[in-house]
Amino acid sequence: MRRVCDLCGCSEAVVTSSYGKAMCKDCLERSIIRRSFAELRTGISEGDLVVVALSGGKDSSLALWCIYKYRELSSVEFALKAVTIDEGSPYRRHAIEAARSLCKELEVEHVLVNMRDYQGISVSDLLRLEHLPNKRSMCTYCGVLRRQTLNIVARKLGANKVVTGHNLDDIIQTFFMNMVRGDVNALARFLSRATPIRELIPRVRPLLMIREKEIAAFVAAKGITAHFGKCPMVRGMRIRMRRALDELEVSSVGFKSKILPNMIKILDKARSDLSMRLNLHVCERCGEPSAERICKACQLKMELRGLI
Amino acid sequence: MRYIKVHVNGNTLIVPLNTRCEDLMKILRLNKEAYLPIIERKPRPDDCYLNDGDEIHLIRITIHEESVTKDEKGL
Ligand SMILES: [Zn+2]
Numbered sequence: 001m002r003r004v005c006d007l008c009g010c011s012e013a014v015v016t017s018s019y020g021k022a023m024c025k026d027c028l029e030r031s032i033i034r035r036s037f038a039e040l041r042t043g044i045s046e047g048d049l050v051v052v053a054l055s056g057g058k059d060s061s062l063a064l065w066c067i068y069k070y071r072e073l074s075s076v077e078f079a080l081k082a083v084t085i086d087e088g089s090p091y092r093r094h095a096i097e098a099a100r101s102l103c104k105e106l107e108v109e110h111v112l113v114n115m116r117d118y119q120g121i122s123v124s125d126l127l128r129l130e131h132l133p134n135k136r137s138m139c140t141y142c143g144v145l146r147r148q149t150l151n152i153v154a155r156k157l158g159a160n161k162v163v164t165g166h167n168l169d170d171i172i173q174t175f176f177m178n179m180v181r182g183d184v185n186a187l188a189r190f191l192s193r194a195t196p197i198r199e200l201i202p203r204v205r206p207l208l209m210i211r212e213k214e215i216a217a218f219v220a221a222k223g224i225t226a227h228f229g230k231c232p233m234v235r236g237m238r239i240r241m242r243r244a245l246d247e248l249e250v251s252s253v254g255f256k257s258k259i260l261p262n263m264i265k266i267l268d269k270a271r272s273d274l275s276m277r278l279n280l281h282v283c284e285r286c287g288e289p290s291a292e293r294i295c296k297a298c299q300l301k302m303e304l305r306g307l308i
Numbered sequence: 309m310r311y312i313k314v315h316v317n318g319n320t321l322i323v324p325l326n327t328r329c330e331d332l333m334k335i336l337r338l339n340k341e342a343y344l345p346i347i348e349r350k351p352r353p354d355d356c357y358l359n360d361g362d363e364i365h366l367i368r369i370t371i372h373e374e375s376v377t378k379d380e381k382g383l
Pocket residue numbers: 005006007008009010011023024025026027028
């Protein structure tokens with residue numbers, strides 16, 4: 001047998017945990033269930049209609065698997081649907097196929113929507129442009145328009161909770177990016193459980209405490225249907241932030257897991273001062289949640305006027 | 309020093325005996341947080357020792373560099 005699990009001492013290990021321990025598939029499964037159920041217990045209530053934002057990638061596929069297990073193992077009864085947004089990007093084909101297969105395997109209703117039907121724009125439209133306006137990156141359009149589409153679709157389906165696959169790495173990167181940009185509005189909303197306006201459906205993040213590498217190892221070891229490819233168009237500050245945080249994790253083991261509770265503590269302490277910034281409005285043009293008078297999605301579409 | 313032969317993403321590499329997965333990542337100048345090592349068809353922990361003849365696949369789980377060519381961008 002190869003490297004044996006440090007926890008049970010009887011099976012082959014599949015990953016090194018945040019605390020430097022080698023873990024087997026079963027011990028990792030118990031640990032993932034413990035951490036994700038803690039989030040789901042506070043986020044999901046009896047009678048909820050929960051929509052999982054399922055891209056077909058490893059993170060959202062595991063998020064769906066976790067909530068599926070939660071429904072099976074807990075006494076809480078709620079309805080579950082998965083929504084996949086086809087942004088019209090050529091690289092997404094395999095992931096969408098994986099999303100479809102996973103829903104079929106778990107017998108979860110799958111709703112596939114075209115972003116162009118809701119936003120009038122797709123990633124393939126943007127790819128045809130020589131340059132994007134104001135030196136913006138593709139991720140800005142893709143992210144902003146996808147998030148808004150998800151909110152519209154979830155509301156249309158009658159959902160009152162949206163589950164996303166954001167993991168520990170994503171959350172820490174976003175926190176530091178907001179710090180670097182000095183984005184106080186975003187920090188005020190960050191990880192807040194408050195729902196400032198009814199148009200915005202509350203988010204639940206079962207993978208909040210789980211490192212991306214543990215997710216990848218578990219999805220591979222357990223054989224959960226998911227696509228492992230990364231978007232080749234990703235660029236900008238998130239990449240640099242990822243690299244810096246991964247270097248910190250390698251040189252000081254457990255960095256990511258240790259920093260998250262501290263981030264939450266600081267934000268909770270600062271929340272009273274930040275609360276005046278928590279007020280979301282609805283966009284004057286489209287009626288969707290927005291931190292400003294006109295939402296980001298409308299701003300981006302106005303910039304593209306005449307180009308597409 | 310004794311050496312072993314391993315196959316990494318289709319390339320053959322000669323590494324010292326008692327090389328661990330994380331040592332291999334260091335040799336290849338890869339950040340171990342960004343790759344999932346699949347050795348002999350199973351994910352393995354960072355401190356797993358490599359054996360002679362191992363078939364290793366390093367799956368990129370996160371991106372640390374921006375794409376440079378049009379091809380890489382999937383255009
Ligand atoms: Zn174990």
